[in-house]
Amino acid sequence: MDSGLPIAYDFQAPQRIVFGWGRRRQVGALAKTLGCRALLVCGAPALAETGVLAEITAAAGAEGVEIVPLETILHEPLVDDVDRLSARVRRLGVRPGDFVLAVGGGAAIDLGKALAAMAANHQSPTIKDYLENVGRDLKLVENPLPVLAMPTTAGTGAEATRNAEISSYDPPFKKSLRSEKIMPRIALIDPELTVSVPPAVTAASGMDAITQLIESFISRKAQPIPRALCREGLRQAVPAIVEAVERPDSQPAREKMAHAALLSGMALANSGLGMAHGVAGALGVHCRIAHGVACALMLPVALRVNRPACEADLARIAHLVVGKEASTTPGGPVDALIHRIQTICDRIGIPRRLSQLGVTREQIPAIVRSSRGSSMSGNPRELSDAELTEILEGIL
Numbered sequence: 001m002d003s004g005l006p007i008a009y010d011f012q013a014p015q016r017i018v019f020g021w022g023r024r025r026q027v028g029a030l031a032k033t034l035g036c037r038a039l040l041v042c043g044a045p046a047l048a049e050t051g052v053l054a055e056i057t058a059a060a061g062a063e064g065v066e067i068v069p070l071e072t073i074l075h076e077p078l079v080d081d082v083d084r085l086s087a088r089v090r091r092l093g094v095r096p097g098d099f100v101l102a103v104g105g106g107a108a109i110d111l112g113k114a115l116a117a118m119a120a121n122h123q124s125p126t127i128k129d130y131l132e133n134v135g136r137d138l139k140l141v142e143n144p145l146p147v148l149a150m151p152t153t154a155g156t157g158a159e160a161t162r163n164a165e166i167s168s169y170d171p172p173f174k175k176s177l178r179s180e181k182i183m184p185r186i187a188l189i190d191p192e193l194t195v196s197v198p199p200a201v202t203a204a205s206g207m208d209a210i211t212q213l214i215e216s217f218i219s220r221k222a223q224p225i226p227r228a229l230c231r232e233g234l235r236q237a238v239p240a241i242v243e244a245v246e247r248p249d250s251q252p253a254r255e256k257m258a259h260a261a262l263l264s265g266m267a268l269a270n271s272g273l274g275m276a277h278g279v280a281g282a283l284g285v286h287c288r289i290a291h292g293v294a295c296a297l298m299l300p301v302a303l304r305v306n307r308p309a310c311e312a313d314l315a316r317i318a319h320l321v322v323g324k325e326a327s328t329t330p331g332g333p334v335d336a337l338i339h340r341i342q343t344i345c346d347r348i349g350i351p352r353r354l355s356q357l358g359v360t361r362e363q364i365p366a367i368v369r370s371s372r373g374s375s376m377s378g379n380p381r382e383l384s385d386a387e388l389t390e391i392l393e394g395i396l
């Protein structure tokens with residue numbers, strides 16, 4: 001066991017994971033195991049244009065499962081989105097055999113998980129009261145509707161997590177609905193669905209997965225099974241991400257990225273994250289920066305900042321993803337790792353400075369305050385407000 005991690009833990013994952021090129025065609029048979037009416041939440045409109053939704057509807061119909069299209073969401077879900085949708089479902093009437101089918105990126109899947117919870121729990125009409133530290137802190141008493149998650153991007157791993165990230169711009173926050181009860185019952189991952197994802201989204205979501213794998217590995221809450229998953233995910237994703245961005249139809253690259261994203265979700269759900277995600281959440285609500293871009297920009301910075309607290313663990317990752325060069329690079333394996341990550345970010349178009357994304361000096365105090373979420377609690381080093389301010393000003 002590396003780093004002397006204690007062998008005592010809980011590990012949670014979807015009850016069933018179905019992974020493989022073209023396996024979306026099995027959605028009907030899988031859906032039937034959950035119920036007979038699917039409340040559909042989806043992401044990009046491209047799903048309708050490319051015929052994927054028609055394909056899913058036909059596959060479900062062939063198994064006697066009715067699809068009720070509810071919402072297409074194009075942004076990270078807001079409190080208002082969840083509340084509006086759950087009010088609509090209450091009007092529709094929830095009945096036995098209902099479940100949620102979420103098809104899309106992390107936004108659609110998180111919205112689906114939140115809807116599944118709100119459809120069954122009625123102590124409050126607003127999701128805000130169930131989020132961490134912003135409302136009445138209510139717990140989910142009733143079991144949510146089962147969720148079948150089909151990711152169409154390779155990044156967040158939301159198909160394998162037990163939280164839904166819900167944002168608000170006024171007041172500004174991004175908080176989790178967190179309960180093992182919202183873990184998707186089935187994760188159906190067909191990497192072919194990611195072929196139509198534009199290069200910039202492939203780049204950002206892929207770097208989100210890589211950030212999740214590294215942050216889970218070095219987290220204060222790290223555990224043995226997630227660590228094994230992180231190793232496998234990084235071994236696949238780091239060599240594949242540039243190819244996935246530059247050759248969108250590369251089947252091997254798309255498979256590796258989708259698999260790494262799934263593993264990153266299982267890892268973060270059990271081990272937590274760190275500083276890059278803490279700051280990325282704040283950049284999302286204060287500056288409306290896409291999650292993956294924010295994570296990618298922050299990752300090399302987080303590696304440098306955390307290095308004193310986890311040099312040996314970062315060296316392990318370096319040997320895994322950089323290979324022989326890790327030992328011969330002046331500065332050692334951790335320098336080699338940081339250099340590799342920065343080179344990838346530069347090549348796939350991730351900016352190095354916050355001002356390139358419109359962040360101003362005046363926004364930094366609010367970003368620092370909002371970075372203190374649950375992600376930050378996994379960071380291997382404590383960071384004072386003064387230190388975090390200095391770090392952010394240094395990359396402005």
Ligand SMILES: [Fe+2]
Binds near residue numbers: 208209212
């Ligand atoms: Fe993430």
